[in-house]
Amino acid sequence: RxxxxxxxxxxxxxxxxxxxxxxxxxxxxxxxxxxxxxxxxxxxxxxxxxxxxxxxxxxxxxxxxxxxxxxxxxxxxxxxxxxxxxxxxxxxxxxxxxxxxxxxxxxxxxxxxxxxxxxxxxxxxxxxxxxxxxxxxxxYLIDVLLHQDAETSALLRQNDEIERYIASELEPAVALRREELAALQSRLASITPKAMEHANPSQAAARIRELEAALGAVSAEVTALRTSASWRITGPLREAYGWWLRRRGAR
Incomplete structure (x- = not known):
């Protein structure tokens, strides 16, 4: 428009x-x-x-x-x-x-x-x-080659920053959420029908809803981390960077 x-x-x-x-x-x-x-x-x-x-x-x-x-x-x-x-x-x-x-x-x-x-x-x-x-x-071959070299260098720097971010922040965050998820699942499983007989029904029901809500929130956060736009968009960049590292290591 x-x-x-x-x-x-x-x-x-x-x-x-x-x-x-x-x-x-x-x-x-x-x-x-x-x-x-x-x-x-x-x-x-x-x-x-x-x-x-x-x-x-x-x-x-x-x-x-x-x-x-x-x-x-x-x-x-x-x-x-x-x-x-x-x-x-x-x-x-x-x-x-x-x-x-x-x-x-x-x-x-x-x-x-x-x-x-x-x-x-x-x-x-x-x-x-x-x-x-x-x-x-x-x-204009020299100009084109110099421009492409500058673009490649910028790509490699960007990928290095992405890899650092993934290793230092994203992966630890995912691991932490998974631990929380496992703990919540274990706590939910521990609320058995027998235990319910000796508990206040309304309190037990409220606790179950609380745990289920927390479980859903953590599950959603883990999914969001793995399916975020930044993760998907940078997929080709991560692949290209890995290829470059392998090439550099083979020299």
């Missing part, structure tokens, strides 16, 4: 600078995910490692026609816009980014962007993009 002022500001920028062929802006995600995306550049080499331009960008028709429009022969649907920005910039056209959040983007599981970025087609799209724009990638 575009903010009401987006077109006004984009058109003003296009009218004010004939050299600009497309205009993008910053983005706010909502729905399954909530975050803001604020890219600063939409030229080379920035576009070689990330699509920094919105799909909903405003474009000059003559520029799109001049480069042949969207590529209809991509191996997998998705990222056609990224390919178009790369083609435009390689042909000498220039883009601009409005430094305002003017686009609200719903994120949901199973969407085209999610599938194209995280699904099996991602590598096919990446291979196709690099092959098609090989000249640009060759011209």
């Amino acid at each position: 575009l903010e009401p002022t987006y077109f006004e500001k984009a058109v003003r920028l296009l009218d004010g600078d004939p050299a600009v062929a497309f205009v993008s802006c910053w983005l706010r995600a909502f729905g399954d995910e909530e975050w803001e995306w604020k890219p600063e550049r939409c030229d080379l080499p920035a576009l070689l490692w990330e699509d920094t331009v919105l799909t909903a960008s405003l474009m000059r028709r003559e520029a799109i026609v001049a480069v042949g429009g969207y590529d209809t022969e991509m191996p997998v649907q998705g990222a056609e816009d990224w390919d178009l920005w790369l083609t435009l910039v390689a042909r000498g056209y220039r883009g601009a980014i409005l430094r305002e959040v003017l686009f609200n983007y719903r994120r949901r599981e199973g969407s085209l962007s999610t599938v194209s970025w995280n699904g099996s087609g991602h590598l096919s799209l990446a291979s196709y993009r690099v092959a098609k724009h090989a000249e640009s990638y060759r011209a």
Whole structure:
């Protein structure tokens, strides 16, 4: 969903600078995910490692026609816009980014962007993009490699922090909750029908409800720890970090 002022500001920028062929802006995600995306550049080499331009960008028709429009022969649907920005910039056209959040983007599981970025087609799209724009990638190879190295280093640092957090806080917390859970289960089991005969029924019933509530709370907490978003999202990061550690140890 575009903010009401987006077109006004984009058109003003296009009218004010004939050299600009497309205009993008910053983005706010909502729905399954909530975050803001604020890219600063939409030229080379920035576009070689990330699509920094919105799909909903405003474009000059003559520029799109001049480069042949969207590529209809991509191996997998998705990222056609990224390919178009790369083609435009390689042909000498220039883009601009409005430094305002003017686009609200719903994120949901199973969407085209999610599938194209995280699904099996991602590598096919990446291979196709690099092959098609090989000249640009060759011209900026050092920049691309340095950027990827910085991204990898940041990933490893993040994984190290995650592993430390899991080992120092999450795993001990889970162990503690499991001990509490076992203790509560044992206490519940000790309240037998025979013991009930010598107890105040109302007090015994209240105690059972109390123990059952505590048991449910601890069980829910253990489940929450194991199924939390952070645990699931960082799964690939933990796997990548483990692979890197094994590689480093094999040297």
